[in-house]
Amino acid sequence: VFKIQANMDPNHRDRIAFLRVCSGRYSSGMKVKHRRTGKDMKLANAVTFMANERTRMDEAYAGDIIGVHNHGQLQIGDVLTEGEALTFKGIPYFAPELFSRARLRDPMKAKQLEKGLRQLGEEGAVQVFAPLVDNTLLIGAVGQLQFEVVEHRLKAEYGVDAVFERAGIHTARWVTCTDNNHLNEFVKANQSRLAKDVDGNYAYLADTGVNLRLAQERWPKVQFHATREHGQQLG
Structure with missing residues (x-):
């Protein structure tokens, strides 16, 4: 696919x-x-x-x-x-560099907004992240045009009038660790900076480049990934 x-x-x-x-x-x-x-x-x-x-x-x-x-x-x-254990690689997600939150003009359209963002995320129009400590979905992109396209499609296809506001996030990195107990410790200590993507993978949301480097230094056993394959569940 x-x-x-x-x-x-x-x-x-x-x-x-x-x-x-x-x-x-x-x-x-x-x-x-x-x-x-x-x-x-x-x-x-x-x-x-x-x-x-x-x-x-x-x-x-x-x-x-x-x-x-x-x-x-x-x-x-x-x-x-037809039964063969085949996999294909080469359809990567790149860590987004721009992040926004959608603000509804009509709060009654919250369900339509969530449905629209999740479906557009599934098709790769943008990347959608669900923060662990917040119910507001984050939208990640590599260019401003992606937000404009999604804003137009939400209005035309889902009847949702929303504007996108910058979320104050510098970049994201998908995180994995071979030690599940250590990963759980990392998640517990960094809940406010973690989100899950459409495939259920943890992503670390850094507000600055310095913040990302400090996290990597403090948690050397945790791997921070700038790319991942579509449909891949990291672990």
Whole structure:
């Protein structure tokens, strides 16, 4: 899965996961293994797109790109096989350098805002982080244009009128540790600076570069990562 697109049909609020067939053959109704979860899935009603037109695909071969309806079970980077234990790499997340919080003009739209941000986060339009000690979602990006695109899409696709305000965060680093007890100590000591991403990974939110360096010096057993693969659960 290399792309997820929400609301391709505004009338039905659907989400499409785009897959490249890397080998073998797709046929409508086939059963596949979802490698990330280990669960079996049935693939049916795949489509291909030409401009705004959809065409149903009953068969597809290596090199073809198909779209399947996604109800949240598929993420970017997921691999579907006929049972083989295959994984692919090369779709990275980069640690964002810009962070904002969304402020609603209408507080009654809080649920729509959360749904919109989570779905746009799943498709990679921005990165969404849930702080451990705050219910306000953080939005991370590598460029200001991403915030403008998300602001427009929230209004057009979810009926949410929101403005983005800077969150005062310098950068983020995903954190792992081979010693679970030590990681738990780190989390307990740094709750106010930690958040979880869409895959449930811990991310350390540093307000300055100095703060990040101090954290790395104080916790030498903890690894701070500037990138991770889509769909990867670190640990």
